[in-house]
Amino acid sequence: MIEILDNLDKQWLLALNNDYSVFWDGIMFAFSEKITWIPLYISMIYVIYRRWKKESWWLILALILSVVFADQIASGILKDWVARLRPSHDPSLAGQVVLVNGYKSGLYGFVSSHAANSFALALLSSLFFRNRIFTVFIFLWAFINAYSRIYLGVHYPGDVLGGALVGVFVAVVLFLLLKKIRPPLFAEYRTGEIKYMIPVWIFLVTCVGLIGYSVWFF
Template sequence: MLDWLLNLDKELLLLLNGQQNYFWDYLMRLISEKEMWYVFYIVLMTCVINTFGWKKGGLIILSLILVIAISDQIASGIFKPLFKRFRPSRDPDFSHLVNLVKGYTGGKYGFVSSHAANSFGLAVLASLILKDRITGAFLIFWAVLVSYSRIYLGVHYPSDIIGGAIVGISMAYLSYFLLRKYFKSSLLKKPVEQTHPIARLYQISLLGTLQIIIMAFSVYFCFNR
């Protein structure tokens, strides 16, 4: 059974990793870079502050940062050294079948994906706190996109992503439970009059973030042809 699952994992990786072309190579490489999302993080923090105020918002932002930090440590500090599973790009018996982008291979071990753990941890906790469908849908889409980019680049198996997502989601729900239990539900209660304007502001900001990604990709493409 385990061998069947491992073979299925490799087959799915080759299927998703094999659909490559010049345009998607650069775009997925950019999406995978954490620095590309700094504006996105700033927008999200601004949304939290505007919605909950500085005192409550600051505590919520601290919770989001802790979820990312803890998820990252569990993925990179516990799971990877414990399982020591080679990334597909690093596996001496498999890497020759993987399409790599400009020789990017990532670290030695890949189970579980810290990118998936971090992005799903942030996305789920922020969605639970903000309680806005549009925002929540975008955050989950963002987490899926970042995670898929790791498979596309050949540095993670699908099971690495699933494992990382489970870690991140678990930490998000644990953090949300602790916030509600120890700081009372009033901490997470949004002022009604701010809900609609902030939702609109966030949607506009998301569009701006996407424009920045497109512009960054264009610049990267021009200088690396």
């Protein structure tokens, strides 16, 4: 059974990891960089502070912990325990996987910490904000971030799916815990407030910047 799933995972990888164009190489490479999204993270912290004021540190701490826990479960525990080679290091896929700029990342890839971190942050922040437009865009960000790892040839689809599940688990646990510790934080939701759109605009502006980066530097 494990062998069948592994073969299916490799087939899906080769179907999704194609030699597209230099333009998309640049976008996906930059999208995958954590530093690219610092403005997005700052905007989310700003919105939380404006909405919850003195109580905002609870939510900010929860978001930070969601990334820390998801990352530690993915990279600190599962990768070394499962010890599954990334496709970029798998001898059986040599010459078949398309790598961007020779980027291979670390030796083991199950599960994807990028996917774990992204989905933990996306789910927890969407549960905090309860804004439909924000939820759509933050999950779009998480999906593209996770897919970029397949595009770059450093993760199998199964790695990404496993990472997403880890992120969702961490986010749900932290949300339920925070809701139990500080129920007043969620006593009243204001789903229509315009400031919830700030991270969405930051996301869109960053995407435009990524297009410019890809055009000029790739």
